[in-house]
Amino acid sequence: MPFQVTIQPSGTQLTVPDGETVLKAALTEGINIPYGCRNGACGSCKGKLVQGEIDYGSYSEAALSKIERNAGFALFCCAKPLSDLVIEARVRQAGDVVVKKLPCRVHKIERVADDVVILSIKLPANERLQFQAGQYIDFLLKDSERRSFSIGNAPHDDEFTQLHVRLVAGGKFTEHVFKTMKERDILRFEGPLGNFYLREESPKPIVFLASGTGFAPIKSILEYAFRKGLNRDRTMTLYWGGRRPKDLYLNDLVQAWAKEQANFQYVPVISDAIPEDAWTGRAGFVHRAVMQDFPDLSGHQVYASGVPIMVDSARNDLTAKCNLALDDFFADSFTTTADVLAAQNKP
Ligand SMILES: Cc1cc2nc3c(=O)[nH]c(=O)nc-3n(C[C@H](O)[C@H](O)[C@H](O)COP(=O)(O)OP(=O)(O)OC[C@H]3O[C@@H](n4cnc5c(N)ncnc54)[C@H](O)[C@@H]3O)c2cc1C
Ligand code: FES
The missing domain is CATH 3.10.20.30 (Beta-grasp domain)
Structure with missing residues (x-):
């Protein structure tokens, strides 16, 4: 019934x-x-x-x-x-951002690390993608398959839509992006999607946590926040984790923000540096660095994005061990087909 x-x-x-x-x-x-x-x-x-x-x-x-x-x-x-x-649940009202299915043209494919490209796409001349900083789009493939990628630019900077794409070994879409995609190719996508966006009404200080290309939606949120001056009243700290320093593919940009922007701190964290990296900064898992620096996260908000294992560990450890309220944890978990299949096969 x-x-x-x-x-x-x-x-x-x-x-x-x-x-x-x-x-x-x-x-x-x-x-x-x-x-x-x-x-x-x-x-x-x-x-x-x-x-x-x-x-x-x-x-x-x-x-x-x-x-x-x-x-x-x-x-x-x-x-x-x-x-x-x-x-x-948040019901999107008429007048909020509209979810559209649109064609787009590949404008630029820029290799920023051995396994990361920044893919810039251009919408048709009469179209604009209205979105909230932090949201994502789904590329629509043949056979009704979809692949999700977070928008890496802020809404005010929307001449091109920027996606930070990490190569997944054996991945249908990302291998195509790295090996055969060319500038001017046509793609289709649906967006904007998701509820990973800044809760602007809150005065709470913010900790951002990114692993690898999990930086993309956080870049969008931070550029939006800086533009609106939201960092005047709220402290914002970004922890960006990678295996090796090269994984922090826009490190210079974030270092520049840390110099220019009020109330913004940046902590790069590397888990598997090798001697030739000469890494002298923070080492280990990125969420553990947050736990060391913020043993008490009550009264804070945490925004985490990137690989599921990082998002999952951050959610569990920060709420169980650092007094973070579950309602103050927001995340986009970068799942792949393998994760979806594993979820479907669960009894
Ligand atoms: C909300 C959201 C936002 C995201 N944002 C980003 C982002 O900004 N940047 C980013 O880099 N990533 C992001 N991701 C992750 C990204 O969507 C995936 O990495 C991407 O979809 C991989 O696509 P693919 O076609 O290359 O790999 P897929 O073809 O989906 O394969 C993924 C893995 O699953 C395995 N696999 C595929 N089919 C099978 C099968 N039948 N049986 C067993 N194994 C299989 C593959 O071998 C591979 O290891 C996001 C994900 C989500 C959910
Ligand atoms: S839409 Fe429900 S878990 Fe992804």
Whole structure:
């Protein structure tokens, strides 16, 4: 039998047919709640279950940890109602950013590290991509496949849309980007997507945590924040982690921000430096450096993006050991097909 779902704080009402997920029913009725992979792997559709019972479905613990589930969170792309529900999720209203499917042209492919390119794409002349700093787009491939990439430029700097693409060994799309894609090629994408954006209403100091190309959405957020002067009243500290110094492919840019911008600190962290790197800075896992410097994160917000293992460890350790409120942890987990398949195969 169908169940009634009330979405707070908007009060939007939704009927979910028997056996259907909350997300699928919402999208069918044109109710726009955040989502990404739709497969329980990325965490973008996470929201709170305020009242009622659900079947949580099968999902990856990287997307919804036990701590989060116990704290009342659920993934609405997997959750099926077992009773009428009250949930908390952000419903995108008319007038908010509009999700579009658009063609684009490859403008530039710039190799910035052995396994990272900055891909600049150009939209058709009459189109603009309105987005919130921190959001991502999905490239639409043949056979209905999609590949997600965070937008690396700020909304005010939108002549080209910039994606920071890390090569995944055996990856269909990224190997194409590195090996065969050419300037002027045409691609299609859908966006903007996701709810990794700066909570501007909060006065809390911010710790940003990036691993590798997880820097892309944080670059967008920081450039937006600097432009609006949000760092006048809020302290912002960026921890950017890589295996070797070369992985911090825009290190000079961030070092320049650290000199120019008020209340902004930068801590590069390297986990696997070799002697020829002559690395004298912070070493180890990037989230551990945060734990050393911020043993008490109560009253802070943390924004983390990058590989699932980093996002997952940061979420678990910072909330369990450094007093960070779960509601103050925001993340985009850079899952791949392998993570999605692993999530689907979970019993
Ligand atoms: C919200 C979000 C934002 C992201 N932003 C960024 C970003 O800004 N920059 C970035 O670099 N990455 C980002 N990612 C990650 C990025 O989307 C993936 O790295 C990308 O989709 C990989 O695509 P691919 O086609 O190259 O690899 P895929 O073809 O998807 O392969 C990925 C891995 O899965 C394996 N695999 C594929 N099919 C199978 C199968 N059938 N069985 C077993 N193994 C299989 C492959 O061998 C490979 O190791 C983001 C991800 C998300 C969810
Ligand atoms: S959209 Fe639900 S976990 Fe990715």
